[in-house]
Amino acid sequence: MAKKDGEKKKPKAPEPVLRELLRLPEGERIDLTAYDAGATPAGPTDKAAGLEATTALGPRLADLQERLYAASTAGDRRRMLLVLQGMDTSGKGGTVKHVIGLFNPSGCRIRAFKAPTREELNHPFLWRVMRALPQPGEIGIFDRSHYEDVLIARVRELVPHRRIGRRYGQINRFEQSLAEDGVTVVKVFLHLSYEEQRARLLQRLDNPEKHWKFSPGDIEERALWPEYRRAYEIALERCSTDEAPWYLVPADRKWYRNWAISKLLLEHLEALDPKYPPGDFDVEECRARLLAS
């Protein structure tokens, strides 16, 4: 379970570590307007190179996923949880399709959180999240998450302000417990520009095959952009912890978004360095019995 950082210092050019580059600082004031949503930090130079680089990460991701799963069959409780948040059209669904599509689907536990049901509202806000967690060896993916309870809940004043205020601490304690239980929590904020959102919504209108993804309510939500941005800034400020940091991924370029999240997951999986467990049986004896069968 030790990190292999020592072994990895090979003489070739140092590759930029994306999780250091994209990680939001802990406890600092965050101004999202200061981040360029069209940037491609440490990324491939263009779309073609980006697609190729992302595809090239696939086999390594799938291999590490299999090792993580294999380790769980021998009692290793470690697992990963990718939390995806971002404005409408920022690419949460696209990330699941293109990045999670690189993994073996049987080891992925995906949950898209919608408006809470009546049953969910009758429980603490973390209840439904708790039930959707990945099991040992799995990669969990949250398309939206418990953060909605401090985002839309704050902007739309769905619960009293004081209750919202307490939730940041509740989230941090919850995520700390997850980390202690072997969950590597990777929280990604898909940073989209106001202009790119307009373009993406217009694209949905222009294509009848995309009308099912559109609702006039999207325009009303867009009108609250500054309020959502502020709600995000507060959440990112208060909930980027050592145990579960937030990563800001510029999301105006889909190919960069897919590459960056694939790379982030790879870096985390490599740090976990999961091992195939040894068999607890007599190989030669089993071989002889099989050959005789």
Add this chain to the structure above:
Amino acid sequence: MAKKDGEKKKPKAPEPVLRELLRLPEGERIDLTAYDAGATPAGPTDKAAGLEATTALGPRLADLQERLYAASTAGDRRRMLLVLQGMDTSGKGGTVKHVIGLFNPSGCRIRAFKAPTREELNHPFLWRVMRALPQPGEIGIFDRSHYEDVLIARVRELVPHRRIGRRYGQINRFEQSLAEDGVTVVKVFLHLSYEEQRARLLQRLDNPEKHWKFSPGDIEERALWPEYRRAYEIALERCSTDEAPWYLVPADRKWYRNWAISKLLLEHLEALDPKYPPGDFDVEECRARLLAS
């Protein structure tokens, strides 16, 4: 929702319909030894062609899956359920990895059934299956299923014989209700030969990175091969119905198995012919509001 059979009669050479070719007859006595597990009915000529053909089906599968999901957002309850059964090492997990990996993972609901937990045993045997069903628009995948309750349960005499006998009818009624509720049930028996199972188990022994997939218990189960085969024959005989037929897929060649199941799913999805739902909003008005925002 009407099938497009009429439109599809194009003058080009008729493609063999795999679901007719592989479908097991209803109510007839089945002798599995009469089926060649190494056969490749209607399939590509060799492995390279098989891999290519399977990859080529990917975009059509993903497109139809998206349409099915989109339709569900407008109230279409239709969904698909792939049931995978077969002896150990017959490739249930490999099918999920390679075939289901062609779909968007967010629309797939995968469940691998293990030995029932104490809670599951306290419920009727269909209870845990019911809870794992796909929701409208989704593709459900069962790696093992309620059929284990007439397979291992029969061979290992886990429940009284009379109760096993009643389960076939219970399964048929359950699956008929699913079909009536819009579930297209595709049940696939992965037909493996006794010799190929030996070879695959030996491969697991030969590779330390595959030891986690092996257990000496696999050899004990293998010793019961004739009993399992008979239990399969009975289940396939009694539970291949019009609403939920069984398909026999020769599974000694992995590339054929993957191609055949992909093709089977494609044929079923094409028969469903799901449509993108029309938007229920004023496109021009929304466009104007967006452009002004």
